[in-house]
Amino acid sequence: xxxxxxxxxxxxxxxxxxxxxxxxxxxxxxxxxxxxxxxxxxxxxxxxxxxxxxxxxxxxxxxxxxxxxxxxxxxxxxxxxxxxxxxxxxxxxxxxxxx
Amino acid sequence: xxxxxxxxxxxxxxxxxxxxxxxxxxxxxxxxxxxxxxxxxxxxxxxxxxxxxxxxxxxxxxxxxxxxxxxxxxxxxxxxxxxxxxxxxxxxxxxxxxxxxxxxxxxxxxxxxxxxxxxxxxxxxxxxxxxxxxxxxxxxxxxxxxxxxxxxxxxxxxxxxxxxxxxxxxxxxxxxxxxxxxxxxxxxxxxxxxxxxxxxxxxxxxxxxxxxxxxxxxxxxxxxxxxxxxxxxxxxxxxxxxxxxxxxxxxxxxxxxxxxxxxxxxxxxxxxxxxxxxxxxxxxxxxxxxxxxxxx
Numbered sequence: 001x002x003x004x005x006x007x008x009x010x011x012x013x014x015x016x017x018x019x020x021x022x023x024x025x026x027x028x029x030x031x032x033x034x035x036x037x038x039x040x041x042x043x044x045x046x047x048x049x050x051x052x053x054x055x056x057x058x059x060x061x062x063x064x065x066x067x068x069x070x071x072x073x074x075x076x077x078x079x080x081x082x083x084x085x086x087x088x089x090x091x092x093x094x095x096x097x098x099x
Numbered sequence: 100x101x102x103x104x105x106x107x108x109x110x111x112x113x114x115x116x117x118x119x120x121x122x123x124x125x126x127x128x129x130x131x132x133x134x135x136x137x138x139x140x141x142x143x144x145x146x147x148x149x150x151x152x153x154x155x156x157x158x159x160x161x162x163x164x165x166x167x168x169x170x171x172x173x174x175x176x177x178x179x180x181x182x183x184x185x186x187x188x189x190x191x192x193x194x195x196x197x198x199x200x201x202x203x204x205x206x207x208x209x210x211x212x213x214x215x216x217x218x219x220x221x222x223x224x225x226x227x228x229x230x231x232x233x234x235x236x237x238x239x240x241x242x243x244x245x246x247x248x249x250x251x252x253x254x255x256x257x258x259x260x261x262x263x264x265x266x267x268x269x270x271x272x273x274x275x276x277x278x279x280x281x282x283x284x285x286x287x288x289x290x291x292x293x294x295x296x297x298x299x300x301x302x303x304x305x306x307x308x309x310x311x312x313x314x315x316x317x318x319x320x321x322x323x324x325x326x327x328x329x330x331x332x333x334x335x336x337x338x339x340x341x342x343x344x345x346x347x348x349x350x351x352x353x354x355x356x357x358x359x360x361x362x363x364x365x366x367x368x369x370x371x372x373x374x375x376x377x378x379x380x381x382x383x384x385x386x387x388x389x390x391x392x393x394x395x
Contacts, residue, residue, distance in 0.1 A: 049276035052287055053134050061129050071135065079137075086270040091306050093269075 006035055006042035018055055025065045026054060031072060103209045105152035105165065113166075117157065124153040133229070138272060138292065143232075151210050161214060230280035230289035237293050239263070240300040245332045245358065254278065254291060261293070266308065266360035269297035301332065308367025310356045316340065316373045331355060331369065338371070346375040 009023050026032050027041070032051055035042045043051055057063045057071065106113050109123045127149045129135070136142035155161045233254055247265040251258050259278055267273075272294050279289025303310040314329055324342030328335050336355065349372050356367030381389070 049287070049290075056132075056134055061132055061135075062125070063129075075135070075137070082138075083268070083271070086268050087307055090269050094304050094306060 005045050006037070007045060007048065009034065009041040009043055012043060012051070016052075016055055018059070022055075022058060022065075026051075026068075029065055029069050031065070031069060101209065103148075103151070103207055105155050108148050108152035109156065111156075115156075117159075120153070120156045124149060124157070128153075137274075148207075151207060155210070155214070164214070229286050230282045232279045232289040233291045235291065235293050236296055237263075238296045238298065239267070240298055241303065241305060242300060242332055244295075244297050252293070255280075259291065263295075264361050265358040266362070267295050267297070268360070269295065271295050271360075303332065303369075305357055308357045308359050310367065310369045311372070312369070313372045313374050315376045316344065318375060318377055320344075321346070321373065321375045329371075332357075340373075344373055344375070346373065348373050 009020070012018065013020050013023060023034075023041070027034050031054060032043070032047060035044060054068055057068050058065070063071065106115070109120060109127065111119055111123045115123070128146065131142045131146040131149060133139075133143050133146060136146075155165050235252060235254055237250070237252065244263075244267050245265060247262065249260060249262050251260045253259075257278075259275065261273075261275065272292050275291040275293065277288040278291035282288050299305070303312050305311075310332070312329075314327075316327070319325075320327065320340050321344045322342065324344070325340050327338050327340055329338060333355075336352070338350075338352075349370055352369040352371065354366045355369035359365040359367065378385070
């Protein structure tokens, strides 16, 4: 992984006015993948929007890390079920319309 | 333009205390927040409405003005004029507003007529609004969806080059984070949601990752067996036909179906149904041979 695609978590915390302990909790709960380079923690720019989403859930909606973990799990399930609906709908189309 | 009942939006009484408003708002925001309701336009709209209601009711000055002139919003301009003549403060300090989809431009006409376009702001991180999401539809053929390929889309005048992984489903939505409308006051950009519409340009029927096809087989190959060639989405393949193959019999070609989405080198199966075609316009000799066969 190229280092220029990484943002240090310290820089992220300063920019978004976020406590480092929150980032540390996300890391401990395995809610987002961080990269360690020379004892510093970085976030991949591809995962930045996901980290921003977790920050919004915590700071805007006052949801603790345990809650965020449960929400992430349920949203993934919802996404899986939505994909299953799409797949079943397409299968139904074959029988109804012959597509 | 219709009057908007902000108390009704938040489900609170007109005499509700600031604490009750805050509590009601938080409860509704948790229910309708865009991060908790991805791809849900209704929830998004509702979230904007409750944000707007909170913007007004959590701010004592705005609430006072709303209570005083709310139902009579047409006179709000006169109120503003009078306030300016009295040297009143321009703008209001915002209340506690969650960030989410939308922005100042998404406040209702009612809000803007009463408070102006610039009144949507608040303080600190609360003033940041996420940009609007964009939605686009991309049409592909089944053959296109079979291979991973790059495509350039033009969304609001901007070219976006995307990689479409093989195996994408009809109706599947992919999200490109940050490719939506720019955020307001340093808020994050919205996202771009692309819905794929896949039309079938082939003889195959797709069910998930499996493909189904019916192919014609001449009588002689069906009876005596042999080898035939058929076209698939990945090129021509040779099939060995067993002797005495029955009409309507099926064979399964493992791994010759559709690619699995984002799973490299993994494919579904291809199911083939044989349709045996009887010969027509028989010559006298052929008729005689069939007669002999029928008596044997």
